[in-house]
Amino acid sequence: MKYVDSHAHYIGRRFDKDRHKLFTDMHKNGVKYIINSTSTLELNEGVQLAKKYDFVYLSLGDGCAYTCGPEGDKYISDEILDNMIHLAKRNKKIVAWGENGIGLNRLELVNGLQNQIYWFKRQLEAAKQVGLPVIIHSRDACQLVFDILKDARLPDCGYGKGMLHCFNSSAQMALDYVKMGYLISISGIVTYPSAKHLVETVKKVPLEKLLIETDCPYLTPEPHGRKDRNHSGNLKFIVDKIAEIKGIPPEKVAEATTSNAMSFFNIK
Numbered sequence: 380m381k382y383v384d385s386h387a388h389y390i391g392r393r394f395d396k397d398r399h400k401l402f403t404d405m406h407k408n409g410v411k412y413i414i415n416s417t418s419t420l421e422l423n424e425g426v427q428l429a430k431k432y433d434f435v436y437l438s439l440g441d442g443c444a445y446t447c448g449p450e451g452d453k454y455i456s457d458e459i460l461d462n463m464i465h466l467a468k469r470n471k472k473i474v475a476w477g478e479n480g481i482g483l484n485r486l487e488l489v490n491g492l493q494n495q496i497y498w499f500k501r502q503l504e505a506a507k508q509v510g511l512p513v514i515i516h517s518r519d520a521c522q523l524v525f526d527i528l529k530d531a532r533l534p535d536c537g538y539g540k541g542m543l544h545c546f547n548s549s550a551q552m553a554l555d556y557v558k559m560g561y562l563i564s565i566s567g568i569v570t571y572p573s574a575k576h577l578v579e580t581v582k583k584v585p586l587e588k589l590l591i592e593t594d595c596p597y598l599t600p601e602p603h604g605r606k607d608r609n610h611s612g613n614l615k616f617i618v619d620k621i622a623e624i625k626g627i628p629p630e631k632v633a634e635a636t637t638s639n640a641m642s643f644f645n646i647k
């Protein structure tokens with residue numbers, strides 16, 4: 380079976396010691412491509428990573444959490460945004476914009492909401508300008524994010540306007556997103572006993588609208604411990620769970636999500 384990890388974070392300390400060894404073994408674990416989500420402070424490392432490994436592609440964007448801190452303008456500004464647009468236009472391995480969106484799961488995020496909305500919208504415009512699909516982060520803000528995306532009227536980039544990363548709200552919301560032209564990305568959360576509505580979502584969303592992701596180093600799927608460091612080799616546990624929920628063979632899930640991802644990210 381072959382898998383595509385539609386969203387991962389491989390830059391950073393938690394992978395510094397053994398990233399090369401992990402990446403050397405990726406094909407043995409069936410991992411065909413990885414889309415590394417690259418924040419504004421990681422642009423150089425992200426570009427280098429994609430240069431070094433053929434199977435690594437990039438998305439780039441400013442996650443909402445950074446925008447709100449006291450040093451928010453270190454993470455996003457007009458200048459940084461222009462630089463990202465420039466990079467996205469000339470680097471063929473940049474295949475999506477994001478993650479970006481809104482999170483309201485901490486007090487400083489709630490306090491910084493207006494700032495989050497401002498930079499979210501600016502980045503949606505940037506994605507439109509460079510013609511890339513978006514990777515959307517939405518945490519405790521599902522109606523707000525939905526409304527902003529509805530207003531943004533992003534173009535379809537070939538296989539959808541964007542993906543809802545680590546989707547974890549209602550099945551109805553997932554279906555509304557699908558109707559609007561978005562894909563739903565399923566993470567290790569689906570393997571947790573608490574993920575009742577995500578199970579419902581997986582049941583109802585057609586296979587051709589699903590992607591899979593690890594969001595590693597976070598969200599390690601069961602049977603591993605949730606606090607263990609996650610990596611793309613664990614995608615098979617997500618695939619197995621989706622197969623179990625849908626009552627179809629895992630091969631079919633792997634094949635469909637791989638083909639969806641290649642179309643969505645326009646990887647030939």
Ligand SMILES: [Zn+2]
Nearest residue numbers: 386416478594
């Ligand atoms: Zn992420």
